[in-house]
Amino acid sequence: MDLTTFANRFGTDKGTISQAAHGYTAVYDLLFAGRRNESVNILEIGLSTGGPELGRSADRKVIDAPSIRMWHEFFPKSSLYGLDISDFSQMQTDWLSFVRADCGDAQQLEKVANFGTQFDIIVDDGSHASYHQQLTMVTLFKFLRPGGLYIIEDLDWQPMHLERSLPAVPDTTAQLRNFVTNFEFIPSEGIADSKWRSVAADIRNIVLLDDDELFGMRRMYNRREQLTADTSHYYEQSAGRRLGSRGYLRRVKETSAQLSRALVGGFGPAQRSRVKLALIHKFG
Numbered sequence: 001m002d003l004t005t006f007a008n009r010f011g012t013d014k015g016t017i018s019q020a021a022h023g024y025t026a027v028y029d030l031l032f033a034g035r036r037n038e039s040v041n042i043l044e045i046g047l048s049t050g051g052p053e054l055g056r057s058a059d060r061k062v063i064d065a066p067s068i069r070m071w072h073e074f075f076p077k078s079s080l081y082g083l084d085i086s087d088f089s090q091m092q093t094d095w096l097s098f099v100r101a102d103c104g105d106a107q108q109l110e111k112v113a114n115f116g117t118q119f120d121i122i123v124d125d126g127s128h129a130s131y132h133q134q135l136t137m138v139t140l141f142k143f144l145r146p147g148g149l150y151i152i153e154d155l156d157w158q159p160m161h162l163e164r165s166l167p168a169v170p171d172t173t174a175q176l177r178n179f180v181t182n183f184e185f186i187p188s189e190g191i192a193d194s195k196w197r198s199v200a201a202d203i204r205n206i207v208l209l210d211d212d213e214l215f216g217m218r219r220m221y222n223r224r225e226q227l228t229a230d231t232s233h234y235y236e237q238s239a240g241r242r243l244g245s246r247g248y249l250r251r252v253k254e255t256s257a258q259l260s261r262a263l264v265g266g267f268g269p270a271q272r273s274r275v276k277l278a279l280i281h282k283f284g
């Protein structure tokens with residue numbers, strides 16, 4: 001059983017079936033399959049859809065943490081740590097510790113120190129607001145162990161009500177791309193330069209994966225499922241859902257834009273699809 005199977009079983013959107021079916025687990029499985037028996041420490045930020053990122057109250061009643069269950073099944077010896085603005089403390093077990101914190105408040109984020117550990121993997125699947133992503137990264141990077149991986153998901157979607165109300169910062173993809181190109185982060189009013197500099201010194205590599213790359217991995221995974229003898233849990237989106245998906249509509253829009261450019265004189269450079277996933281590797 002691979003990570004995507006667990007993602008699909010527990011209903012997190014990191015897999016290839018549920019909700020937006022981002023397909024991130026196809027990438028994570030490549031990275032982590034060889035470490036399943038290790039006792040890794042994983043911190044996940046954001047534990048269950050339907051919080052303030054969608055305009056709901058942080059005090060909502062929460063009953064599940066699908067991605068936490070996925071990580072636990074995949075890494076049975078792991079210690080899991082969760083951080084969220086909603087209260088998941090009733091879900092704590094001997095393998096799950098939780099801290100309630102707002103990613104917009106550096107002091108609250110520092111409560112992670114109370115776990116008294118360093119993490120092998122940190123996954124930011126919180127509100128997806130640019131300011132939250134960047135404040136969380138500059139605050140928590142020091143808790144990543146040398147050689148660890150810091151992951152930011154859903155870079156292509158920001159909740160507009162938060163983007164407008166939080167301190168202004170460049171969007172996180174632009175910020176990471178700038179580092180890849182110029183080896184420095186873009187200064188902003190929201191996050192002090194000194195905070196970025198301390199993180200920059202520890203970054204070994206940044207890999208950015210876009211919508212098209214993940215779309216391909218997702219389709220390959222679902223095809224493999226179809227080829228196995230047991231097709232009972234095989235899933236293929238209906239033609240209607242597929243044709244109405246954001247990825248498909250974007251491709252139609254880009255193709256027609258290219259065609260119209262061709263009609264008025266020559267094809268321009270093909271537009272790249274949007275970056276969705278960042279893998280940030282810390283120096284060992």
Ligand SMILES: C[S@@+](CC[C@H](N)C(=O)[O-])C[C@H]1O[C@@H](n2cnc3c(N)ncnc32)[C@H](O)[C@@H]1O
Binds near residue numbers: 013065066084103
């Ligand atoms: C996309 S969901 C997480 C989905 C989950 N990881 C999964 O795979 O099923 C986003 C989560 O971020 C949390 N969140 C939203 N705003 C936050 C903030 N300012 N600080 C911390 N967590 C926040 C929400 O409560 C919600 O649980």
